[in-house]
Structure formats: structure tokens, C-alpha cells
Amino acid sequence: MAMQIDYTKMPKRDILCIDVKSFFASVEAVRRKIHPLSAYIVVISNKNRPGSVVLASSPKVKKEFGIKTGSRAYEIPDDRRLMIVEPSMALYLKVNQMIINIFKRFVADEDLFIYSIDEAFLDVTASRRLFGDKVDIAQKIQRTIFKELKLVVTIGIGDNPLLAKLALDNEAKEAPDGLAYWPYERVKETVWRIPELTDMWGISGGYQKRLHNMGIYTVYDLAHADPFKLKKRLGILGHQLYYHAWGVDYSVLSERVGPKEKSYSKGQILMRDYYSEQEVVLVIQEMIDEVAMRLRRHQAAASGIALGISYSRDIEEKGFRHQMLLPRSTNSTKELAVYFMQLFKRYWRGQPVRQIQVTCSKLAPADYEQLDLFTPAELDEKNHAIDTVMDEIRQRYGKDSIFRAHSLMKGGTFLQRANHVGGHKG
Known part of the structure; x- marks a missing residue:
């Protein structure tokens, strides 16, 4: 029997998870004065190697040709519309810093967590007095980045970092306005309906196989599994995955602890x-x-x-x-x-x-x-x-x-x- 979660006892913050749509390809599009959503650009590590990895492709290329990050050069069709370019990493890092500087207009440093070169978490709980509610802030960030950098961003909004990330990956990226809000109250109609286990944050292909061996095939199954059996089979991560299936995440950006050991x-x-x-x-x-x-x-x-x-x-x-x-x-x-x-x-x-x-x-x-x-x-x-x-x-x-x-x-x-x-x- 699955446990019931009392969401009134869970930490509730206004969290944004922001992703720059097809970052490398979008920067290359803006560089050529093309709207990122209209461009046919593929960024590839080395144009001279048939096995080179695709680092990024613009949304139209993904949708019409199925070419995405991780595809190989030999999979790219010979089509006159496609612009194949090699990366300009120094430029991407420069633009990334410009985006971070925009984020810092809306939140204090301790409420900003840079997750990757094209993704970040912002805790805007303390920003409401200055900029409005969480949706208002998300829209203002979208408009500011597009006005100043001509880049399109999608934003997942949640009551904690986990829900914001899941909202981003599973709804916001395909939403017409690029926004999605997943609160605790909608976990059953949002998180439980995520189709694949690997679409959950933190579940790799390897863990998906192990969960399948336990008879767990969907996020709904995971939320209704025996948490003690999960812990016995997968250790502490099993417990964590169970609570994630219920949308529970206790992390607070301003209280995060850095990595234990640097290398x-x-x-x-x-x-x-x-x-x-x-x-x-x-x-x-x-x-x-x-x-x-x-x-x-x-x-x-x-x-x-x-x-x-x-x-x-x-x-x-x-x-x-x-x-x-x-x-x-x-x-x-x-x-x-x-x-x-x-x-x-x-x-x-x-x-x-x-x-x-x-x-x-x-x-x-x-x-x-x-x-x-x-x-x-x-x-x-x-x-x-x-x-x-x-x-x-x-x-x-x-x-x-x-x-x-x-x-x-x-x-x-x-x-x-x-x-x-x-x-x-x-």
C-alpha cells in the first residue's frame, strides 16, 4: 500500500527552471539575423568526420528531420535548407554570461543555480514584491531575454526544483507560450502521467531496467510501489525516486551544499x-x-x-x-x-x-x-x-x-x- 503525502508539510517555493531553446543553434541563428524558431541550423563538432556528434539543432530541424543532440553527421540528410556549422564555444560562453546577468536582475545570487550552459533554476519567492507573481516574473524574463538577445526561453514553474524541472521537460518545451506550472495539487494529473520512467529527472536507462524488473513501468507505478521494497532493492535512491514520483523535493536553492570533493x-x-x-x-x-x-x-x-x-x-x-x-x-x-x-x-x-x-x-x-x-x-x-x-x-x-x-x-x-x-x- 502506497503512503499518502501531506503536501501542507512540504516546503513550498516559487521555482523557475529556465531553458534556452536549442541554445547553440539559436545563438548561431541570431548571429546570422535569423529568428531561432525559423532557422534550419545544425551545430556539429567536426564537419569533416562522418561520425561527428550533433551538439545542437534548431527546433525546425528536430521537428522536420528528426536530427537532435547526439545524432551523427552521417544521419543529416542532404537538404539545401540545412546550414551545418561548427561550434563557437567562446561565443556561447559569452552569451551564457549575458543570460546569467539578466537572471541576476530578478534574483539574488544565492537564489540562482546554474544547472548547465543552457539551463538554470531561479527561486523567485523573495522577488514577488518587486516583479509580481511567479508567472509574471517568468514572462518578464522571457521578454527581456528575447528583447536583448533574441533568444527564446521556455520555463517550468513549480513549488520546488523537482516540479519546476519536470514541468519544463514534459510540458513547457512544447507549450505555445513556453510556460508550464506544476504545483503539488496537480501531481496526480501531471507527474503521474509522465509516459516514460526515463522522462523523470534522475532515472537513467539502467535504473529504468531495474525498475522494470520490479514490475514498475510508469511513474504512476513508482508512486504506488512499496517504498520499503524500493529502498531494499535500490538503496537510498529507491526511497528518493518514490518521493520524486509524488513530487516531493526538500531542496532549497539558497541552502544547497556544494560538491563534497572538487576534482x-x-x-x-x-x-x-x-x-x-x-x-x-x-x-x-x-x-x-x-x-x-x-x-x-x-x-x-x-x-x-x-x-x-x-x-x-x-x-x-x-x-x-x-x-x-x-x-x-x-x-x-x-x-x-x-x-x-x-x-x-x-x-x-x-x-x-x-x-x-x-x-x-x-x-x-x-x-x-x-x-x-x-x-x-x-x-x-x-x-x-x-x-x-x-x-x-x-x-x-x-x-x-x-x-x-x-x-x-x-x-x-x-x-x-x-x-x-x-x-x-x-
Whole structure:
């Protein structure tokens, strides 16, 4: 028997979840003086690769051609109306900051949570005296962003962040006015009617399968399942999913706690399968160089690392991800490389590599870097001096102004990607 929820005891706020419609494609449309909803634009990571991923497509392209984020270049039809463009990440980041500045006219910093480059949560509870009720504020934000930036935004409104997000994803994005309000009182006719479990915030394909194995196929089923069995099978997340199916979310934006542990990482999908150990090692070293530079820029040192390797889709094995604790915290490129190479050589068995991820975690201020009794102080000082000089030159003249000689060898990607932003062309 499912429990009944007393919504009068739930925290009730005026939350907006705002999404810029097809953000990358819309920015490219405005750049060309085309209304975002009238454009036929596809933003693709690399026009020269048939397997390149579509990063964004304008609403008309999604509707008429079925091309959306995650589609591949070879799926794009040969149609004269379509404009295929490569990303301009620096421009997107600039426009994103302009949007954030507009949000800050309506809410205090603590009531703003940036969820992604094209999505944000705003708690407008304290803004009502200045700007009207939640719907008035949502409409004013829509008008302001379109007037100043010519971008179209859709907004989900809810009594908590969960309901606002669900309203956005399941109604507002298709609503004529781009707005949808899901309060506690309408959970049964809104949340319970979400057609697919994966349309719920926080339910991945993997959890959908596990829920299916429990006889749970819809959000309605989830809301009427035994919460104790859910917790037994899925742990604390099972309990959370049960309450989410009832529209319950206790989080308050201004009271949110930041991530428990910060880390720095870099991932890269290779242009082809790499079979040679020398080539894979080369790319790992280039990526370590960049992550180590970020550590030093933030005066941090890492005492934990993780290496993720994904194999070619042509073989059954998926790859591996392993981590290790270091004997001391460090931000030395050379020292970090030694440990990453240990991980790679311990677990790689010659499979074709297509994707690499390096992560440095368990951070501490670099001022408190531990001394290593087995490393001569002069060598430590020499490595530090090399890193410092390279960092200064790159910060002043660009990342490709100085590089290690191995980047000129076959398989190196550093020079090709040096001026990318977020992994894509700036």
C-alpha cells in the first residue's frame, strides 16, 4: 500500500527552471539575423568526420528531420535548407554570461543555480514584491531575454526544483507560450502521467531496467510501489525516486551544499581507434599536462588520480576505469604522468582505444604539498621550475605557444585541440 503525502508539510517555493531553446543553434541563428524558431541550423563538432556528434539543432530541424543532440553527421540528410556549422564555444560562453546577468536582475545570487550552459533554476519567492507573481516574473524574463538577445526561453514553474524541472521537460518545451506550472495539487494529473520512467529527472536507462524488473513501468507505478521494497532493492535512491514520483523535493536553492570533493579532469574522444601503446601514452601525457596546468593555476595539488579508457565500439569489451592514491599530493606534470602510466600499463591489454579520461582528485592547497623523502629536492625544484615557465608562457601567448616535443609525433592531439573551448572549436 502506497503512503499518502501531506503536501501542507512540504516546503513550498516559487521555482523557475529556465531553458534556452536549442541554445547553440539559436545563438548561431541570431548571429546570422535569423529568428531561432525559423532557422534550419545544425551545430556539429567536426564537419569533416562522418561520425561527428550533433551538439545542437534548431527546433525546425528536430521537428522536420528528426536530427537532435547526439545524432551523427552521417544521419543529416542532404537538404539545401540545412546550414551545418561548427561550434563557437567562446561565443556561447559569452552569451551564457549575458543570460546569467539578466537572471541576476530578478534574483539574488544565492537564489540562482546554474544547472548547465543552457539551463538554470531561479527561486523567485523573495522577488514577488518587486516583479509580481511567479508567472509574471517568468514572462518578464522571457521578454527581456528575447528583447536583448533574441533568444527564446521556455520555463517550468513549480513549488520546488523537482516540479519546476519536470514541468519544463514534459510540458513547457512544447507549450505555445513556453510556460508550464506544476504545483503539488496537480501531481496526480501531471507527474503521474509522465509516459516514460526515463522522462523523470534522475532515472537513467539502467535504473529504468531495474525498475522494470520490479514490475514498475510508469511513474504512476513508482508512486504506488512499496517504498520499503524500493529502498531494499535500490538503496537510498529507491526511497528518493518514490518521493520524486509524488513530487516531493526538500531542496532549497539558497541552502544547497556544494560538491563534497572538487576534482579536475579532462576527457577526449579520439579521431580514430588507437592500437599503438606509444600513441595512447602520448595522448594521456598531453592530457595530464593540461590537467596539471589547471591544478597549478588554482594553487591545488592532488593526492588521488583516476584513469578511464573506453575501447572501440567494434569490440565487445567496454574498457576500464581505475583509480589510485598517491604517496603524496602533487601538481607536477612529470610526477603525475608516472602514476597515470602505472595505471595504464597495469590494466591495458592491447585493445583498440577510442576514448580517454584523466582525473585528479583529493585536492589540497599546493602550499601544503608533502615532501617525498625519496625524491631529491633539486629534482623537485627543477620540475617545478619547468612547469612554472611553461604555464606562464601559455597564459601569456596561448596554449600552443610552447609544447612538449612528443606532441609532434604520430597520434598527438595537443596542437590540433590547443585552442578548443570545452573540447570544441572556440
